[in-house]
Amino acid sequence: MSNSDEGQGATIYEVAQRAGVSIATVSRALRNTGPVAAGTREKVLRAVEELSFTPSRLGVSLAQGRHAANGIVFPDLSGPYFAEVLLGYEEVAAELGRSVLILSTRGRAAVQDLVRDLVGRVDGMVIFGRTVEDALVDEIVRSRTPLVLLARDPVERADAVSSENTASAEALATHLLGHGYTTFALAGDDDRGDVTQRWTGVRRVLSGHGIRPPAPLPCELTVEGGYAAGRTLLGGNPGGKPAGGRRPEAVICADDQVALGVILAAEELGLDVPGDVAITGWDDIMAARHARPALTTVRQPMRLLGARAARALDELIKGTRTVPNSEILPTQLIVRSSCGSHPLEEK
Amino acid sequence: MSNSDEGQGATIYEVAQRAGVSIATVSRALRNTGPVAAGTREKVLRAVEELSFTPSRLGVSLAQGRHAANGIVFPDLSGPYFAEVLLGYEEVAAELGRSVLILSTRGRAAVQDLVRDLVGRVDGMVIFGRTVEDALVDEIVRSRTPLVLLARDPVERADAVSSENTASAEALATHLLGHGYTTFALAGDDDRGDVTQRWTGVRRVLSGHGIRPPAPLPCELTVEGGYAAGRTLLGGNPGGKPAGGRRPEAVICADDQVALGVILAAEELGLDVPGDVAITGWDDIMAARHARPALTTVRQPMRLLGARAARALDELIKGTRTVPNSEILPTQLIVRSSCGSHPLEEK
DNA sequence: TCATTCACTGTAAGCGCTTCCACCCTCTGT
DNA sequence: ACAGAGGGTGGAAGCGCTTACAGTGAATGA
Numbered sequence: 001m002s003n004s005d006e007g008q009g010a011t012i013y014e015v016a017q018r019a020g021v022s023i024a025t026v027s028r029a030l031r032n033t034g035p036v037a038a039g040t041r042e043k044v045l046r047a048v049e050e051l052s053f054t055p056s057r058l059g060v061s062l063a064q065g066r067h068a069a070n071g072i073v074f075p076d077l078s079g080p081y082f083a084e085v086l087l088g089y090e091e092v093a094a095e096l097g098r099s100v101l102i103l104s105t106r107g108r109a110a111v112q113d114l115v116r117d118l119v120g121r122v123d124g125m126v127i128f129g130r131t132v133e134d135a136l137v138d139e140i141v142r143s144r145t146p147l148v149l150l151a152r153d154p155v156e157r158a159d160a161v162s163s164e165n166t167a168s169a170e171a172l173a174t175h176l177l178g179h180g181y182t183t184f185a186l187a188g189d190d191d192r193g194d195v196t197q198r199w200t201g202v203r204r205v206l207s208g209h210g211i212r213p214p215a216p217l218p219c220e221l222t223v224e225g226g227y228a229a230g231r232t233l234l235g236g237n238p239g240g241k242p243a244g245g246r247r248p249e250a251v252i253c254a255d256d257q258v259a260l261g262v263i264l265a266a267e268e269l270g271l272d273v274p275g276d277v278a279i280t281g282w283d284d285i286m287a288a289r290h291a292r293p294a295l296t297t298v299r300q301p302m303r304l305l306g307a308r309a310a311r312a313l314d315e316l317i318k319g320t321r322t323v324p325n326s327e328i329l330p331t332q333l334i335v336r337s338s339c340g341s342h343p344l345e346e347k
Numbered sequence: 348m349s350n351s352d353e354g355q356g357a358t359i360y361e362v363a364q365r366a367g368v369s370i371a372t373v374s375r376a377l378r379n380t381g382p383v384a385a386g387t388r389e390k391v392l393r394a395v396e397e398l399s400f401t402p403s404r405l406g407v408s409l410a411q412g413r414h415a416a417n418g419i420v421f422p423d424l425s426g427p428y429f430a431e432v433l434l435g436y437e438e439v440a441a442e443l444g445r446s447v448l449i450l451s452t453r454g455r456a457a458v459q460d461l462v463r464d465l466v467g468r469v470d471g472m473v474i475f476g477r478t479v480e481d482a483l484v485d486e487i488v489r490s491r492t493p494l495v496l497l498a499r500d501p502v503e504r505a506d507a508v509s510s511e512n513t514a515s516a517e518a519l520a521t522h523l524l525g526h527g528y529t530t531f532a533l534a535g536d537d538d539r540g541d542v543t544q545r546w547t548g549v550r551r552v553l554s555g556h557g558i559r560p561p562a563p564l565p566c567e568l569t570v571e572g573g574y575a576a577g578r579t580l581l582g583g584n585p586g587g588k589p590a591g592g593r594r595p596e597a598v599i600c601a602d603d604q605v606a607l608g609v610i611l612a613a614e615e616l617g618l619d620v621p622g623d624v625a626i627t628g629w630d631d632i633m634a635a636r637h638a639r640p641a642l643t644t645v646r647q648p649m650r651l652l653g654a655r656a657a658r659a660l661d662e663l664i665k666g667t668r669t670v671p672n673s674e675i676l677p678t679q680l681i682v683r684s685s686c687g688s689h690p691l692e693e694k
Numbered sequence: 695t696c697a698t699t700c701a702c703t704g705t706a707a708g709c710g711c712t713t714c715c716a717c718c719c720t721c722t723g724t
Numbered sequence: 725a726c727a728g729a730g731g732g733t734g735g736a737a738g739c740g741c742t743t744a745c746a747g748t749g750a751a752t753g754a
Contacts, residue, residue: 012741023740034703080430121404121416287633410712
C-alpha cells in the first residue's frame with residue numbers, strides 16, 4: 001500500500017517490468033501454472049502488491065475463452081417467487097466461481113436482442129418459463145450454449161428443472177373436494193407452462209368427480225391481477241354478477257399473489273373467507289403465512305429450484321455431463337385456513 | 348438461416364473473408380462508424396446473416412475498454428426489499444444498455460474477493476448499505492471505479508442514494524405517542540446505516556417527550572429474527588418476563604419483516620395486536636398490507652431507489668458528472684391497524 | 695568428463711475486436 | 725489539364741492476458 005492513488009489499474013506488463021521478469025512468469029506465478037523459482041515468485045508478488053495489480057477479467061476471459069459467468073432470464077423480479085429462485089441460483093453460482101448476470105423481461109421491448117447480448121456474456125444460461133420465445137431458445141440450443149430451462153416443459157437438447165405441479169394440484173383439488181365444495185373457479189393463466197400443469201391436475205380431479213372444470217380466468221400473476229380477477233369472479237364486476245352467473249365456493253389461484261389479490265377483492269365485496277368463499281394459492285411465499293386468513297397453498301422449493309439449475313448448468317458447462325437431463329422437485333400441500341375451517345389448523 | 352448448426356460462433360475474420368473485405372470494413376459496416384459503400388455494406392450484412400455472426404462481447408469490450416455492464420452488491424435477496432430495489436436498478440440499467448451483475452454477500456465467506464472480482468467485470472458498482480467493509484469501499488473509490496452507495500451514509504468521492512429515514516421515524520414515533528403509548532421497544536439493529544438513522548429519529552421524539560428511549564434489541568432483519576426478538580420483548584423468553592421487566596406498549600421494528608415476526612410471537616403468546624401491544628414496521632412490503640393486523644409502516648420507494656442509483660451510476664461512468672452527489676428520496680408514513688385503532692382506517 | 699535431464703524463464707502467437715493511419719481513386723474547382 | 729479534396733478501404737497496432745514452444749543453465753548419472 002505505498003501508492004494511495006493507483007489510477008486505473010496496472011497491467012501485467014508493468015508488474016513484469018517492476019519485478020524484472022517476463023509477463024509469462026508473472027502469469028505463472030499468479031496462477032500456479034508451471035514452475036517458478038521461490039525468489040522469483042517473491043519478487044512478482046511484491047510487485048503485484050506494490051502496484052495493487054488485479055488481472056483484467058477481460059484479458060483473462062479472452063485468453064481462456066470463458067467468461068466464468070452465467071446468466072438468468074426471468075419475467076419479473078417483483079414478488080418473492082423469482083427473487084427466491086434467484087437467491088438459490090446466485091448462491092450456488094458464486095460457490096462454483098461464477099458471476100451471475102440477470103435479465104428481466106417484463107415490459108421490455110427488445111427482449112430478443114437483450115437475450116442475445118446476454119448469451120454473449122456468459123458460459124451458460126438459465127431461462128425461466130416462457131420468457132423467451134421458442135425460436136430463440138432453439139437458436140441458443142443450436143449455438144451450443146449450455147442451457148437450463150426452469151419451470152417449463154423440457155426442450156430437446158436442453159436441461160430442465162422444475163417443481164412438481166400436476167400431482168400436487170390434484171392433492172389440492174382433492175382437499176377442496178373434501179371440504180364439500182362443488183363449484184370452483186380458476187384464477188390466473190399467463191401462458192406459463194407450470195400454471196398450465198397445475199390446471200391440468202385440478203381439472204383431472206374435478207372431472208373425476210363429475211364436476212365440469214371451469215376455464216381459468218386469465219390474469220397477471222400479481223396481487224393487482226388477482227384483485228381484478230377476484231372482482232370479476234366474485235361478482236364485483238359492472239354486471240354485479242360473477243362470470244358464471246353464480247359465485248364459486250372455491251377459487252383456486254395460479255399463485256399466492258393472485259390469491260392475496262382475490263382475498264382483497266372478497267373483503268371489499270363483504271365476503272368472508274373462507275366462510276363465503278374458499279381461496280387457495282401456490283408457492284407459499286412469505287405473505288401467504290401472514291395473510292388474513294392464512295393461505296392454503298402448495299409450497300415449492302424456490303431456492304432449491306435455483307440451486308439445482310445452477311448445478312445442472314455447471315455440469316453442462318464443464319462437460320461433466322453431455323446428455324440433457326430433466327429434474328422435477330417435490331412440492332408440498334400446505335393447509336391453512338383460507339380453504340375452510342379445520343379441526344387442527346396448521347400454523 | 349442456411350446453416351442449422353452454427354457451431355460455436357463465427358469471428359469477424361470469417362465474415363470479412365466471406366464478404367471479400369477486410370475486418371476493418373466489417374466493423375465499420377456493423378457499427379456505422381466511418382464510411383462504407385452501399386454495395387459493400389450489403390455484402391457484409393449478407394455474410395453476417397449467413398454465418399449468423401454476433402460480435403464477441405469479450406473482443407468488443409477489450410478493444411473498447413468498457414464492459415457495458417455494472418454490478419450491484421446486496422446483503423441478501425430474500426425478502427422483498429432488496430428484490431424491489433434490484434428490479435428498479437436492472438430496469439434502468441437495461442434501458443441504458445448495460446447488463447447487471449449481482450452479488451449477494453449473506454453467509455458468504457470470501458466477500459472481499461468476490462467483490463474485487465465483480466469490480467473487474469463492470470464499469471461501475473452499486474453497493475448496498477454496509478455489505479462491504481469500509482476499507483474495501485475506499486479501495487474501490489481509489490481505483491476510480493464509479494461507485495454509488497445505497498441506503499448508507501455517504502463516503503467521500505462516491506455517490507449516495509438513500510431514502511429519508513430520520514424525519515419519517517420522527518413522524519412514526521409522534522404518531523405512536525398520539526395513541527397514548529408511553530413504553531416502547533425497538534426491535535432490530537443490524538449495523539445497517541439506515542436503521543440507525545431510524546432509531547435516531549425515534550429517540551429524538553421520545554426524549555423530547557420525556558421518555559427514556561430504549562436500546563434497540565439487535566436481531567436479524569428477517570421474520571425469524573423478528574419472531575425471536577418478539578419472544579424476548581414480549582415475555583416469552585425463558586425468564587417468562589420481558590427484557591425491561593415490563594411489556595412495552597409499542598414495538599417499533601426496524602423493518603416489516605421483523606414486525607411480521609413480532610406479530611407472530613405476540614399471537615403465540617396470546618397477546619392481541621394492537622390491543623395488548625402495538626407494532627410497526629418499515630418499508631411497506633407487500634406482506635405488510637396483507638398481514639393481520641395490517642401493518643402500520645413507513646413506505647420507502649424501493650424501486651425508485653434502484654432506478655436512481657442506476658442513473659447516478661450512469662452519469663458517473665459517462666463522465667457527465669464528476670462531482671459526487673447525494674440524493675435522498677422521500678418516504679411516507681402508512682398508518683394501518685397494527686399501531687392501534689383509528690376512526691377511519693386507511694386500507 | 696560428457697550427454698541428459700529438468701527446473702526455470704523468455705519469446706511470441708494467439709483470443710476477437712476497434713480504430714488510427716496511410717493509401718487509392720474518383721470528383722471537384724480553376 | 726491538374727492540384728486538392730474526400731469517400732472508401734486495407735494494414736496493422738493495440739486492448740491484457742494465457743500458454744505452447746524454445747531456450748538457458750545447473751545438476752545428474754554413467
